[in-house]
Amino acid sequence: MPMVTDQGLSVSRRNLLRSPMGRGLGIVVIAALLMGIGPFDRLPGARLVGVLVSAPITDWRFVEDAGQCQLETRPHYPHSVTVNCWHLAGQLYIGCMNCQGKAWSHYIDETPIARVKIADRVYPVSLERRTDPSEVTLSWAARGRQLGRDLPVGSVPPHYWLYRVVSR
Numbered sequence: 001m002p003m004v005t006d007q008g009l010s011v012s013r014r015n016l017l018r019s020p021m022g023r024g025l026g027i028v029v030i031a032a033l034l035m036g037i038g039p040f041d042r043l044p045g046a047r048l049v050g051v052l053v054s055a056p057i058t059d060w061r062f063v064e065d066a067g068q069c070q071l072e073t074r075p076h077y078p079h080s081v082t083v084n085c086w087h088l089a090g091q092l093y094i095g096c097m098n099c100q101g102k103a104w105s106h107y108i109d110e111t112p113i114a115r116v117k118i119a120d121r122v123y124p125v126s127l128e129r130r131t132d133p134s135e136v137t138l139s140w141a142a143r144g145r146q147l148g149r150d151l152p153v154g155s156v157p158p159h160y161w162l163y164r165v166v167s168r
Contacts, residue, residue: 041082048115048117063087072114074111075114094116127165129162130162130163135162
């Protein structure tokens with residue numbers, strides 16, 4: 001079935017890659033793969049791109065305006081995902097529903113070194129899994145408030161994992 005380009009030219013699918021438009025698209029895709037691209041919604045990505053912030057962060061309250069964050073794990077071969085992030089009294093947290101068996105949580109178990117992207121900035125961090133019931137419950141409530149959930153927030157699901165994010 002022929003395709004019509006914006007110049008009105010008819011190009012078959014087979015010949016699309018041979019056309020200037022197809023070659024240009026191929027170069028863009030290859031460049032993106034070589035440079036690495038971050039995650040897109042639920043699709044994982046590779047190295048995060050953004051302004052690197054090397055100064056340590058002690059107060060993460062600015063995350064309230066960010067919505068979701070992007071997390072890059074496995075520094076030697078980056079793997080990035082989109083995650084919910086929030087703060088509790090300025091301490092940054094990342095949560096994970098049904099985390100058992102997810103690639104990124106496995107990579108964090110192997111090495112806690114990561115990078116988190118908030119807006120257009122990338123921060124070197126390390127992640128610490130938290131299991132203290134009091135900390136998990138308080139963080140769960142803070143997550144609900146910052147994500148705009150109806151109050152009161154329900155109880156913490158048993159399959160929920162919590163990570164404290166520490167600037168490095």
